[in-house]
Amino acid sequence: MPELPEVETIRRDLESRIIGKTITQVVVHLPKMVRGSLEDFSQTLQQNRISALQRVGKLLQLEFIETPFVLLIHLKMTGQLLYTHGNDFAAGGHPFPAFNEPLPNKWTHIELHFEDGSRLYFNDLRQFGYWQLATKNEQKTINQRYGIEPLTQGFTWEAFSEKMSKKKGILKAVLLDQTFISGLGNIYADEVCFASKVLPTRRVEILSMTELSALFENCQKIIEKAVENRGTSFRDYKDTQGKAGGYAKFLAVYGREKEPCLVCGTPIKKIKLAGRGTHFCPSCQK
DNA sequence: GGCGTTGTTGGGGA
């Protein structure tokens, strides 16, 4: 579900709410959502204070004051982190009525309770996500596997063009490759291709300098605008208060099959590419 | 009711 803008929205929301708070209880309803030993998991987290929330690509990383372990959280397709303090949780308005049930519900797999009574719920309908404790060394190794990320200092034209010149393959697959560029997912990959006027089916080794430059610029522009708008809620994505993101209204091609292109009016096409639904304008994109 | 979808990612086989 969430791509970089959605995970970043969650990270920022949580940062202002749980930094410095002590975990008083860990409740695991579905053990398979925890990678590694369950006993160590709860033991390690108990009575720890959260010192920082980081994000690398789509992976959230919680750090603690009393332990060097890091809590890695991946939401995969349908994971949600829902925060409640009293009754400030806005559950309404979900496209799937079943999701509007009070927390915890049948999709809640892990809970963190904090000393002030607030709680963090991990809901995941499809159960693809995971929570995992890692050492600082493991964290470092994991982070090194991620490619350059839009909105960071390392995302320069020099780095981008250098990497692209050595890369082969279908553009869509390259944009989705987290070890190459981190943070883009299926929605934003399609949007970046459209904004850059390049067909996602093209091979990257034959892209012109102008096209590469457009892709570089649009990776940043689109991700930045999506972050400003708190992400895209197309199906399951919700922020920590259960509210939708605001970027859906800016989507030019994703989810717009057969609808007219916003630039030229040609119906948007949808195909399967790199195993994913892929949307593009057959006229604007070359 | 069956089948094909779905925002991810890695593992296995060619």
Next chain:
DNA sequence: TTCCCCAACAACGC
């Protein structure tokens, strides 16, 4: 080595 397909899973739309 590189790429493609598929599974992990639940629920919805047709």
